[in-house]
């Protein structure tokens with residue numbers, strides 16, 4: 001069996017860099033490919049994180065299938081097509097692309113905050129991760145998930161190990177690449193946030 005490809009921050013950066021078009025549309029193919037790269041990283045951290053990676057894989061897989069079935073190219077097109085039947089119909093659809101993407105979108109905010117913390121130098125990754133989680137995803141999760149997530153964060157490797165797993169060379173280069181990656185991720189996040197806000201989709205059940 002072929003070994004799974006190692007995580008590379010460069011690949012994730014390239015994927016998110018390739019997401020935004022000149023017309024400020026967010027392309028789904030690189031977006032999902034960026035998530036696939038991140039999930040590979042999470043899977044390499046061990047089974048304590050598997051309840052998180054399984055949920056992320058399920059969401060990415062569902063979106064890939066919807067993109068294939070409905071030829072969704074961008075987040076904007078997906079929103080437009082799914083809203084065509086009316087907001088009530090979309091709200092009643094538990095497997096919609098919009099509600100699934102919204103979950104990843106909230107997780108992207110977590111990622112943005114976590115990477116900012118990692119870049120700025122605090123060595124306690126579990127603290128960085130918990131703070132980023134509390135400021136983003138936690139408000140959308142029930143108590144049990146919040147508890148399980150914060151317990152799992154205690155098993156995170158040190159900042160030095162993190163920088164090493166990024167596979168971009170010495171720590172200074174990894175930090176520089178984080179500085180390069182964060183604006184792309186932030187841009188994708190802001191465009192999606194504005195789009196969902198404008199269409200009143202930020203609380204899709």
Ligand SMILES: CCCCCCCC/C=C\CCCCCCCC(=O)N[C@@H](COP(=O)(O)O)[C@H](O)/C=C/CCCCCCCCCCCCC
Pocket residue numbers: 009038039041042051052053055056103104106107110129133137140145149156166205
């Ligand atoms: C240099 C790079 C370093 C960073 C690499 C980070 C890699 C992270 C990869 C994936 C992040 C996980 C994304 C999780 C998406 C969660 C979506 C969600 O909110 N799902 C919940 C709601 O779904 P529905 O029930 O409404 O369908 C679902 O209940 C969640 C279940 C699982 C728990 C989610 C906890 C999320 C914690 C996010 C932090 C991940 C920590 C990774 C540490 C590196």
